[in-house]
Amino acid sequence: MLKKGLFKQPKNELEKGGRMPKKPVSEQGTELTSQCPACNLKTPVTMLLDNFNVCNCGYHFQFNARQRIDFIADEGSFCEMFDNLESVDIISFPGYEGKLKNAKLASKEREAVVCGTAEIGKNKCALFVMESGFMMGSMGSVVGEKVTRMFEYATENNLPVVGYTVSGGARMQEGIISLMQMAKTSGAVKRHSDAGGFYLAVLTHPTTGGVTASFASEGDIILAEPQALIGFAGPRVIEQTIRKKLPPEFQTAEFLLDKGFIDNIAPRKDQKQLISKLLSMHKRSW
Amino acid sequence: MSAFEKVLASRAKDRPTGLAYIIAIFDDFIELHGDRRFAEDTAIAGGIARLNDMPVTVIAMDKGNTTKEKIYRNFGSPNPEGYRKALRLMKQAEKFRRPVICFVDTSGAFCGIGAEERGQGLAIAENLMEMMTLKVPVISIFIGEGGSGGALALAVADEVWMLENAMYSVISPEGCASILWKDPKKVKEAAESLKLTAQDLKKLGVIEEIIAEPKKGFESVYKLLESKLTDALSRSLKIPAEELICKRYERFRKFGVFKEI
């Protein structure tokens, strides 16, 4: 049921620039530092990057898709695929073309997911990493197509899939076609799974809406980064529906672990080793 | 009718609800309750019935007509248990080789603390995955509102049909106007832009059939659906399961418009 005024506020934390600031960098003299929203400590950016963009207190700053690939894939092993796909304004939706243009400039990516093959601890896999800088990682035709192709490629080539999600949900500007991507990607995940393929999903801040209700929740193993917001409905929408403030831990990775919906929380510093181990334990002899 | 007038028609108070279709079209409906996991969700009703002697599994979202019914049915907004019950009944249908017919009418999956705590996103995702490879024919019919992922979770089907004044959208026009354009007054433009009417969706290839609505009474609609369902299902029951699943995959695989540069 939709109540009046339900949608007056931004749908999720990302939209209002939320829990993890997009650009944590502030200029202070000549040295760039980032101030941690959790402990308020200012840390030089170079030091942060050496620590996977994680503050000493454990707070995880946002990582873009290329940074993630750099830190998770063995050096020089990533081979990008399907990067020639570009969105079009399918239903002549007001303002969409401009938004796409800005998103490309802001993220320096062609779309909201980067796909390819990689080795992680010498384990070959298909890897997709979503990019929140491109229209909040929303899923339209191109995201749906690239993720689908990635799973189809992995199925054909007997590869496991490692997927990092970050998304505000389905891309409204593509109307019903964006909704269809949920079914399309789920079908490809199912085929990969039925063929015995291993799929490891890593949910990062924030993963919501149509991506949560499709491939983000379909992993054989689902990990999440500390404190990541993960849910179907965004917290603001829920707050306005129930007219109550939500507890701060609601929809965090820790909350989901407690409720039994994710396998574990994976701090960034442990991810590479953990994913390598999991991949090597799912090696197939055929 | 404009797109927004159709949205209003799809939500009209006197519109037949899902259970009305089940009772009018099928014989011997036996309702089966519960998800066998946590609870019974009355926003979705389901069970076994006969369609011209053919045993079928029927699943319907129901909004209720009176205030009392609406509250009992949670205004047709399912919790995870509703989707899990639906999946349980579909799996049961698969085991006994019964076709599945789903009636869709919801403003969306329920949005609340409990729904999130019990995995609303996962429940929808599991339906999408499992319906994609269900070994029996599935037909989904949109009879009113088709609200986003909450509607899609009962619509990964071989064929999707829509009543003339039903709608199906990634987001409500109200949501679109407020979130995207920060102007709740722009609902009409939003309804137009989202391409959510049966006519638009037919053009986009998202649905196979539009079911015409008479000015008054739905008797002729029920009759038409009864014969169309009988035809379609007796045809698809002859198709080998492998082929059926392959076609369903291709049906959804083709959605998406982009350029390759």
Ligand SMILES: [Zn+2]
């Ligand atoms: Zn800190």
